[in-house]
Amino acid sequence: MRSLCFVALMGVVGMSPAFAGDALTWLHRMNQASRSTNFAGVYVYESGGRSESARITHVTDGSGQQERLESLDGAQREVIRFNDEVKTFLPSERLVVIDRAATGSFPGRLVATMGGLSDFYVIRMGETGKVASRDAQAIRLEPRDDMRYGHELWADVGTGLLLKARMLKSSAEVIEQFAYSEIQIGPQVDRERVKARYSRGSDWKVINARGVDLRPEDAGWAFNGLPPGFRQISLSRRPIRKDAPEALHAVFSDGLASVSVFIEPGGGRSVPPTHNLLGPVSMYRSTRADAVVTAVGEVPPVALKRIAEGVTPANPPVAGKN
Amino acid sequence: MTNERISAWLDGELQGGTVAADAATREACEAWWLIGDVMRREKLLSPDFSLRVMQALENEPTVLAPRSAPVVAAERPAANMPRWMPVAAAVSGVVVVAWAMLGTRPDQRPAAEVAVVAKAAPAERNVLALVRAPAQQDDETRAYLLAHQANGRGVQMAGVSGYVRPVSFDQGLVASR
Numbered sequence: 001m002r003s004l005c006f007v008a009l010m011g012v013v014g015m016s017p018a019f020a021g022d023a024l025t026w027l028h029r030m031n032q033a034s035r036s037t038n039f040a041g042v043y044v045y046e047s048g049g050r051s052e053s054a055r056i057t058h059v060t061d062g063s064g065q066q067e068r069l070e071s072l073d074g075a076q077r078e079v080i081r082f083n084d085e086v087k088t089f090l091p092s093e094r095l096v097v098i099d100r101a102a103t104g105s106f107p108g109r110l111v112a113t114m115g116g117l118s119d120f121y122v123i124r125m126g127e128t129g130k131v132a133s134r135d136a137q138a139i140r141l142e143p144r145d146d147m148r149y150g151h152e153l154w155a156d157v158g159t160g161l162l163l164k165a166r167m168l169k170s171s172a173e174v175i176e177q178f179a180y181s182e183i184q185i186g187p188q189v190d191r192e193r194v195k196a197r198y199s200r201g202s203d204w205k206v207i208n209a210r211g212v213d214l215r216p217e218d219a220g221w222a223f224n225g226l227p228p229g230f231r232q233i234s235l236s237r238r239p240i241r242k243d244a245p246e247a248l249h250a251v252f253s254d255g256l257a258s259v260s261v262f263i264e265p266g267g268g269r270s271v272p273p274t275h276n277l278l279g280p281v282s283m284y285r286s287t288r289a290d291a292v293v294t295a296v297g298e299v300p301p302v303a304l305k306r307i308a309e310g311v312t313p314a315n316p317p318v319a320g321k322n
Numbered sequence: 323m324t325n326e327r328i329s330a331w332l333d334g335e336l337q338g339g340t341v342a343a344d345a346a347t348r349e350a351c352e353a354w355w356l357i358g359d360v361m362r363r364e365k366l367l368s369p370d371f372s373l374r375v376m377q378a379l380e381n382e383p384t385v386l387a388p389r390s391a392p393v394v395a396a397e398r399p400a401a402n403m404p405r406w407m408p409v410a411a412a413v414s415g416v417v418v419v420a421w422a423m424l425g426t427r428p429d430q431r432p433a434a435e436v437a438v439v440a441k442a443a444p445a446e447r448n449v450l451a452l453v454r455a456p457a458q459q460d461d462e463t464r465a466y467l468l469a470h471q472a473n474g475r476g477v478q479m480a481g482v483s484g485y486v487r488p489v490s491f492d493q494g495l496v497a498s499r
Contacts (some may be wrong), residue, residue, distance in 0.1 A: 088468075097468065209469065241465045249469060260470035281467060296470040 023123045023139045029160030030139075030153065036060055037161050039131065040193055041162045041183030043071065047176035047279045057193040066194040089198040099209045117255045120144055120229040126152060131163040132180040141256065147227035147303040148257050149175060159185050160255050167280060167298065176280040176298075211238025211249065219248060221263055221291075225310035227303050229254040240264070251308065252297075259297030259307055266290045275301050289313045 040057040053072045056063070067081040078089040088097040117123065126138025135152040143150050150171075154164035164179035200206065214235045223232065234251040240262060248263040266287055273286040283292045284304040288311050295308040 099469070238469070240469055241462060251470075258470075260466070262466060262469070276463065281470070283463065283466065294466055296466045 022119070023125050026139050026155050026160070027117070027123070027153075030155050032161045033160035034058075034162060035065060037159055037185060038187055038189040039183055039185045040162060040189045041055070041182045042118045043178055045176070045178050051280075053181070058187065059189060059191050059194050061191075065098075068194040068196070070197065078198055079195065080194075087195065087196070089200075091198055094201070094204045095207065096204055097207045097209055100211075105141060116229070117141070117292075120148065120254055121150075126154075128157075129154070131156075133185045134158070134163060134183070136163050138158070145228065145314060146300055146301055147306070148254060151256055154179075156185065161185055169300075172235075207239075209239055211236040211246070214248075217248065220314055221248065221250075222262070222311055222312050222314045223250065223252070223307070224312055226252060227254070227305060227306055230259065230307070233258070257299045258299060259295055259299055259304065261307060262294040262296070263288075263296070263311065264292045266292050273305075275305070284308050 032259050034314055038059050040055075042053055042055050044053045054074055055070045056067065057069075058067045058068075064083040065081070067079075069077075069081075076090070076092050078085045078091070080089070081116050084100050085205055086099045088099070089095075089104045090097070117299040120142040121143055124140045124142070128135065128137050130136060131154050135157040137157055139153045139155065141151040143152070150168040152164075152166040152168065155161065161183075163183065164177070166177045167175045169175050176252070214230060214237055216235055219235055226290040230252045231254075232250055234249075237246050239247050240247045240249070245265055250261045250263075252259045252261070255275050269287055269288070269292070270287045271292050274284070276283040276285075281296060281298050282301045282304050283294065283296045284301060285292065286308055288309075291311075291313075293308045293311050295304040297304060297307075
């Protein structure tokens with residue numbers, strides 16, 4: 001009898017998750033909806049007093065996920081994603097850049113579980129309101145340390161789709177914001193709209209920036225002292241700059257923010273430690289064992305420095321070799 | 323000692339310091355950046371730039387835009403957006419940032435830096451950090467951003483791709499294969 005009561009009690013507890021549990025459920029829904037929902041809309045991106053709007057269409061069907069993004073102002077740009085392949089068309093430069101999206105089977109690609117996120121962020125339910133005329137529920141993620149920024153995410157109440165996202169330095173300082181101004185969600189989204197508007201003419205230049213995947217043990221470099229929660233999610237050797245040797249490109253993420261580390265042969269040159277702030281993204285660069293290490297990511301500069309300075313040669317050092 | 327202080331300042335380890343109020347240190351800072359300029363073959367900023375910035379701080383929070391950036395100067399930050407960005411230094415108080423404007427069309431790209439000035443409590447007015455990423459560095463910088471954005475993700479768990487962030491690219495940024 002006692003055990004029966006216990007089971008019944010557990011059932012009740014299970015049906016009424018804790019407050020943070022609700023917020024985690026919303027994050028799950030958002031994650032799911034971004035992959036399984038068809039949508040088309042116009043969003044406005046703002047950072048540092050600048051804004052740019054773009055049209056985005058996302059369709060999921062038997063062949064996978066297709067996405068098309070077209071800038072409506074600012075630099076002319078069209079991005080076509082088909083599963084993990086991303087093509088960026090730059091019509092004014094007659095240039096197509098082919099790259100890979102962050103999906104795949106790299107060990108540990110499944111970064112953090114939603115529960116793991118709460119080790120590094122305080123996750124709370126936020127207010128409700130309207131975004132793009134739809135009912136939205138806000139979820140707040142406040143960093144538990146100074147190694148990451150905070151986030152506010154508004155999900156569509158009906159479908160779970162992310163409608164608005166803010167990255168914050170503090171509760172009052174918004175670093176960047178992304179929000180739909182209009183959106184259509186559901187199967188009625190016209191599949192024709194994910195087709196590329198531009199086709200590559202014979203005078204277009206194609207840049208293949210996909211690079212080659214590497215296993216972590218083949219990097220030749222070790223990444224020590226990563227900020228808590230950051231794990232490696234990809235590793236490749238790829239071209240970065242014109243007329244420069246290929247770079248080793250490692251990506252780290254805590255599940256929300258991501259940091260790229262590029263390791264290039266130094267060729268004897270020494271780069272003084274440099275911090276740059278590029279809107280919401282910071283860059284830190286220094287020399288490590290005759291290699292130039294450049295860390296780029298949407299994290300506070302102190303976290304970038306920590307990641308970059310934790311780069312040490314493994315035995316034998318082979319990074320940067322062509 | 324001076325170099326150590328600059329280093330500490332850049333690293334965000336100088337808490338509540340008054341780096342820029344110290345004339346010698348300020349000069350050294352400028353020298354540090356000038357060295358960087360030469361190394362990166364950047365356009366030189368007039369040496370008294372930070373002095374002018376500091377004088378401007380005596381006034382109300384201001385957006386400073388050098389003469390050659392009319393388009394950007396015309397864009398006032400939205401009311402709910404910050405007028406400044408955190409920089410290398412976590413120096414409390416006033417922060418001055420000049421950064422390359424990303425995503426601008428080539429014809430609109432500011433030739434000079436844009437300094438955005440904000441200030442905190444009046445008592446902290448003498449605390450100043452100055453970091454800039456001149457426009458001429460953009461090509462190389464954008465190459466890294468492009469690579470980062472395609473592979474990284476913005477709000478990863480929520481499924482937003484990194485490329486929702488605007489970046490303008492220049493020809494020849496990435497090596498052809």
